[in-house]
Amino acid sequence: MQFISETVNDGVLERLFELDVNGERVPGVIWTAANSSAGQPVLLMGHGGSQHKKAAGLLGHARKYVSDSGFAVVAIDAPGHGERKQSAETAKFVAELQKKMAESQPVGELVTVEMARLASQAVPEWQATLDAVQGLDFVGAQGSVGYWGISMGGVTGVFLAAAEPRIKAAVLGLAGLFPSYKTLAEVAAQVTVPVEFVLQWQDELVSREAGLALFEALGSREKSLHANMGGHIRVPAFENESWERFFKRHLQIQKAG
Amino acid sequence: MQFISETVNDGVLERLFELDVNGERVPGVIWTAANSSAGQPVLLMGHGGSQHKKAAGLLGHARKYVSDSGFAVVAIDAPGHGERKQSAETAKFVAELQKKMAESQPVGELVTVEMARLASQAVPEWQATLDAVQGLDFVGAQGSVGYWGISMGGVTGVFLAAAEPRIKAAVLGLAGLFPSYKTLAEVAAQVTVPVEFVLQWQDELVSREAGLALFEALGSREKSLHANMGGHIRVPAFENESWERFFKRHLQIQKAG
Secondary structure, eight states: OEEEEEETTTEEEEEEEEEEEEEEEEEEEEEEEETTTTTOOOOEEEETTTTTTTTHHHHHHHHHHHHHHOOEEEOOTTTTTTTTTTOHHHHHHHHHHHHHHHOOOOHHHHHHHHHHHHHHEEEEEEEEHHHHHHTTTTTTTOOOEEEETTTTHHHHHHHHHHTTTTEEEEEEOOOOOOOTBOOHHHHHHHHHHHHEEETTTTSSSOHHHHHHHHHOOOSSEEEEEEEEOOOOOOOHHHHHHHHHHHHEEEEOOOOOO | OOEEEEEEEETTTEEEEEEETTEEEEEEEEEEETTOOOTTEEEEEEOOOOOOTTTTHHHHHHHHHHHHOOEEEEOOOTTTSTTSOOOOHHHHHHHHHHHHHHOOOOOHHHHHHHHHHHHHHHHHHHHHHHHHHHTTTTTOOOOHHHHOOOOOOHHHHHHHHHHHTEEEEEEEEOOOOOOTTTTHHHHTTTSSSSSSEEEEOOOOOSSSHHHHHHHOHHHHEEEEEEESSTTTTOOOTHHHHHHHHHHHHHHHOOOOO
C-alpha cells in the first residue's frame, strides 16, 4: 500500500493510496478522524456503476461516518472505474446498454450480469485492501468491519459479504435477481451477516420483483428491507441516517491496547 | 371528556379519561410531560387486537415519545376491547377465528374484515377524542397530529388517516389487502400523508403479498416500507426508534403564544 497524498479537512484526514492486486494498480482512499487511534470499526464503501471512489454521495457519507461515529472509511475504484482503464468488456456492455435503453428494452438483467462480472474481480481487490488497511498502525485489525454499497456496489457487496468472513454487517440494495442468471441467488444465500437492504419502489433499472427476490435470497437471519418511493437514484436522505445507526448497532469498537 | 385519575411517574403525567361518543363510553388515557405547555405535537396510538389502551408495548413507546420528544400521546380502548364490553359480532368472530386456526386455514381475510368493521366504529371515536384533546388547555390545537398503529391498530389507522385531515403522518402496518375485500384498498388510496409501513416477512396472520399490496395501495407520495424477518409479533426493537424519528421529522411543534 503506497500513500499518494494526505489532506485534512474539518477534522477528517483523507489519505489517497494505491495497491497492487493481481498485477493491477487499484487506487483507493481512506478517511479517518485526524485524532484517530487504532481499533476503530472499518467501513468499506463500494461506489455505483459509472461512479468512482470519491463520488459526491459516497464522499459525504464517508466523512459523516468518520466525524459522527469515528469509523475508518475506505473506498477503492471498482474495475474499469475512476482512475482505472475501462476494459473492452465494459465498453461492449456500455454499447449494449445504450442500445437497449434507446429501444426501451428492460436492462436489469444485462446490468446485473455485468455488475457480477466486475464484482468477481473486485472481491480479491477489496480483500487485499482490507488486509493492507488492517496492517496500518492507525487502524489495526481490532475493530469490526462493515460494508456499504448500493446498485453496482450492492452486487459487489453480495459477493464480498459471501466470501469474506471479516465483514460483520452490510448495507446493500438497488440490485436484483433475474431468473435466467442463477449465480447471484446462490451467492446471496451464502451471506449470513445482518443486512439493511435498500429498494426503490419505482426503480427503472431493477424491477420491484427482482429487488424483493434478492432481499429474499439473502441467507441472513437478520435482514431489514427499506423500500421508498421513486426511481433508482431517489433514495431519500433519511436512509443515510438509518445506515449510520445500522452500522453503529453492529460494528464493535475495540481499542488496541 | 371526564378525567378519572392523574398519576406522575418519571416525569410523565398520565391522565385516564372517559368520553361519550354516540352513546358509548370510550375509556382513554393521555400522557404528557409533567411540565408540558400547550402546542406540543399529539400522537394517537391505536392498540392491536385483543389488547387495550395501556398494553405493555404501547405504554413503553408512549412514555418514550413523551420523555424523548415532548409529544402528548393519547390511546383509547378500541370497540369491544379493554374496559369495553365485547359485542356479539366480535364473540362470533373469535369463535370463527379459533375454528379456522384449529383447522390450519388461512385467517388473514377473516381478521381484516373484522378489523375493518371495528375501524369504522373507531374512527368517529378517535375524531371525538382528538376534538376533546385539542380543547385541553395543556395540549391545544397548535401542534400537528400523528397516528401510530399496527395490526388492528394499522387497519384503524388506514381508515382514520383517510378520513381525518388533522392526521399529518402515520406509522401503519402488520395488515394486508385481500382481493375479495375491496373496501380497504379504496380507503388506503385516500391516505395521502407520509407513512412508515411495518411488515413482517414471515407474518403468520398477514401474508407477505397481502402486506405488500396494502403498502402499494396507500395513496401517499412519501411512504417507506420496513420489512423484517420473523412473525407477526416479532417486530425488532430498533423499529421503535425509527418510528420516533419518523414522527419527529413530520410532526411540527408550535407553541401556543
